[in-house]
Amino acid sequence: MKIYKVGDTSKAVCYTCKAVKPTTFKLRDIPFSDGEGVVKNVIAGVCDACGEVVATPPQSTPSIKKVIEEKRKPVEARVPAHMIDILNCASYELSGTVDFVPTILKFYIHKMSSNDKVVSPSKLQLFLGSELATGKKVKRISIKGGKILQDINTLKGLTKIESTTDIIKSVVLKINNDILTKKNKRVIKQLKDVAASTL
Numbered sequence: 001m002k003i004y005k006v007g008d009t010s011k012a013v014c015y016t017c018k019a020v021k022p023t024t025f026k027l028r029d030i031p032f033s034d035g036e037g038v039v040k041n042v043i044a045g046v047c048d049a050c051g052e053v054v055a056t057p058p059q060s061t062p063s064i065k066k067v068i069e070e071k072r073k074p075v076e077a078r079v080p081a082h083m084i085d086i087l088n089c090a091s092y093e094l095s096g097t098v099d100f101v102p103t104i105l106k107f108y109i110h111k112m113s114s115n116d117k118v119v120s121p122s123k124l125q126l127f128l129g130s131e132l133a134t135g136k137k138v139k140r141i142s143i144k145g146g147k148i149l150q151d152i153n154t155l156k157g158l159t160k161i162e163s164t165t166d167i168i169k170s171v172v173l174k175i176n177n178d179i180l181t182k183k184n185k186r187v188i189k190q191l192k193d194v195a196a197s198t199l
């Protein structure tokens with residue numbers, strides 16, 4: 001990938017001038033194609049003749065994607081209060097803080113959506129029939145970012161669990177089973193490594 005600096009020049013088709021024009025790379029705010037927001041201060045090719053943005057170089061794509069990602073709505077589910085306690089206890093046990101909760105959820109959902117051997121989705125459905133699956137849904141779990149929605153949809157296909165809330169509830173109960181009850185050494189090791197490298 002060629003990396004452009006502010007001030008570098010090039011040539012590109014300008015749709016405003018309807019011609020190939022010399023361009024200069026400058027910092028510009030780029031609006032989303034849906035019009036609902038802008039990415040601020042990214043390097044873009046600007047037409048020297050009319051001042052319009054004519055191109056964004058590949059190097060700007062990750063910054064643009066990051067903003068789109070942050071704008072994306074989180075996946076949410078209402079759950080019984082004890083499920084939050086389970087997540088906090090698991091997080092505390094793995095990392096010494098409750099800040100690790102979102103990562104544990106994403107780790108589990110991602111691993112299971114890829115049909116992982118250590119964190120297998122095969123018995124996920126069973127947790128929904130357990131006593132801990134019941135209770136008044138008074139708390140909210142919100143998971144943001146990454147490929148979470150895609151992973152949840154894949155997991156729905158693999159487990160035949162249809163609702164997002166049921167997926168999240170069953171994942172929480174699997175975390176309870178693996179980390180707090182059975183203390184599965186392989187999963188705990190993997191998650192502790194993640195915690196040590198990210199927190």
Ligand SMILES: [Zn+2]
Pocket residue numbers: 014015016017018021047048049050051052
């Ligand atoms: Zn132009």
